[in-house]
Amino acid sequence: MDDYGTESDSDYTSYWRDWFISSRGNEYFCEIDEEYLTDRFNLTGLNTEVQYYQYAMDLITDVFDLDCDDEMRETIEKSARHLYGLVHARYIASTRGLTKMLEKYKKADFGKCPRVMCNSHPLLPLGLSDIPNLKPVKLYCARCEDTYNPKSSRHASIDGAYFGTSFHSILFQVYPTLVPAKSQERYVPRVYGFKVHAAAALVRWQNSVRGDMRRRLRKMEVDSGFKDGEDDLEDEDEDEEEIDEEEELQMQLQQHQLVEYRGGATAATGALVPVAAGDAQMGGVA
Amino acid sequence: MSTSSGTPESWISSFCSLLGHEYFAEVSEEFIEDDFNLTGLQNQVAMYKEALEMILDVEPEEDEEEDDEEEEDEEDISGDARDGPGRERRHHSRVASDLSVIESSAEMLYGLIHQRFICSRAGIQQMSEKYELGHFGVCPRTNCNQTRTLPVGLSDIPGEDTVKLFCPSCLDVYVPPNSRFQTVDGAFFGRTFGALFLLTFPEYDLSRSGAEAASSLARTGEDQAMINGMYPKNIAPGLGRNKIYEPKIYGFRVSEVADSGPRMQWLRDKPDDLAILDEARNFAEEHDAESDDEDDDDEGMTNTGRHGTKRQYNSVIRQKQGRNGTAMEVDANGAGSEL
Secondary structure, eight states, X not given: OOOSHHHHTSOSSSOHHHHHHHSTTOTTOOOOOHHHHHOGGGGTTHHHHSTTHHHHXXXXXXXXXXXXXXXXXHHXXXXXXXXXXXXXXXXXXXXXXXXHHHHHHHTTTTOBOOBGGGTSOBEEEEOSOSSTTSSBOEEEETTTTEEEOOSSHHHHTSBGGGTOSSHHHHHHHHOGGGSOOBOOOOOOOEETTEEOHHHHHHHHHHHHHHHHXXXXXXXXXXXXOBSSOTTHHHHHHHHTSSSOXXXXXXXXXXXXXXXXXXXXXXXXXXXXXXXXXXXXXXXXXX | OOOOOSOTTSHHHHHHTSTTOTTOXXXXXXXXXXXXXXXXXXXXXXXXXXXXXXXXXXXXXXXXXXXXXXXXHHHHSTTOTTXXXXXXXXXXXXXXHHHHHHHHHHHHHHHHHHHHHTXXXXXXXXXXXHHHTTTTOBXXXXXXXXXXXXXXXXXXXXXXXXXXXXXXXTTEEEOOSSGGGGGSBGGGTTTHHHHHHHHXXXXXXXXXXXXXXXXXXXXXXXXXXXXXXXXXXXXXXXXXXXXXXXXXXXXXXXXXTSTTSOOOGGGGOOOSSGGGGOHHHHHHHHHHHHHHOGGGGXXXXXXXXXXXXXXXXXXXXXXXXHHSOSHHHHHHHHHHHHX
């Protein structure tokens, strides 16, 4: 995957894993504990997956002392990296691994969501397949719940199976408090201030889908996690479509005085947003 | 005025070749020279006249004349020789310090003209050529399959936000991947361009990516009916069934009811049958059906609806119609006359 030049002169005595995670392009990986690596239960089935399994394992755990030529060593290096990746996919779903990845997530080591409305929310790595050598790693944004391609080509070549399809979901199952608040905020294409029919019709349809979902969730008394637009359950036909976001918020505030709601996450919307009328921009374009 | 359109060293072409200015089109001099196109910009840009001259590579003639006059004056008034060079130096220093101000004014002015230019016929054509060559990058979203994006602003007022990329496949906006674009003002592209582009070139095959799409223009037949002014295949081709990310844990889908369950799938959703989105037509049909017979109204609907939303959706429209406004009525009439 990477160039071999740096590996072949890597020092035997230095810790292989230290070197691996600090080398360029491997920023997404965290360091696997020695304990986890030496517990053979965690490695079940990997011996058939990886060539020179034992040597590769020795290399990872820094007990490699086979006297061999450079070519052989390179092959073993490659196997070691593959093995490390496969163990990594399992490790990051374990308790210790989750905490380590969580630290990296908080530091935004995996980059930030490119979607404008997500406000640079940190991303998490994911694979679209658990089988190696099928699909490269992608990045998952917990805010818009979509997947994105890594910016850098050196990350785009990492195997997605080294992170697995389940990791990010497990992370938020284990740490449900970290689930970011969802937002209805979105981009609406406009021409000289006017919405475009095709896009606006789709937006209306999507809003009705969202309304259905929120009504379903409310029936089951599950918090939908939206911090805004608490009122679109009953009043979506009134306030969602034709009104700009700011005005929408204002509208909700007014309606609050009339209608009582029990699922009370509405306080978040209480931050008063001044009505900056959306029509003001019309003047800018002749 | 010297029209040096062909020379590579014109201010405009050197501006457009600067690092980070790859998104800009070269505004034609005819466009800038038409005063109508510059209406209102005087008040928005400092040192407007000088900036405009810089953009058009016009030598500041008046200054030269002044110099001549000054020289003449100096010659006339003998004994003021000491004063002459000093005045001249002052004059030169004024030019030097102003040059950077004029330069930044010129960039601002060019950006604002650019915002208007790319919405003109010539400008949008030039941008479409750039689009075909992939100058604006591709959508980072996995399910958009490298759809090429368009540069847009989120505001028409300069200084508010930087340039963003609009993906016609998912109708969303993204931050450009390279940080050098984070110094480019979004107002230089404006809010209108992205959507106007799609309306201007409805035949573009958006689902095709990369260089192969260059030949796709004017290829599609007109036999396909438009929905809401767009070809159905071009209405958010990156959204809908199989284009929505579904989180799974060890192969099992995460339930919507879970705290960490999917809540944003609507954002990437699209009806399987886009005819649902033709609201005016649907309303007209339904309205006719209702007036004929109340029970008939879900006849042609249940087979097209997905998750049964169509009926609900229509009921929403009906409520809306009942409650406020005649907007839908107007639409319905328009569609009705067409039918």
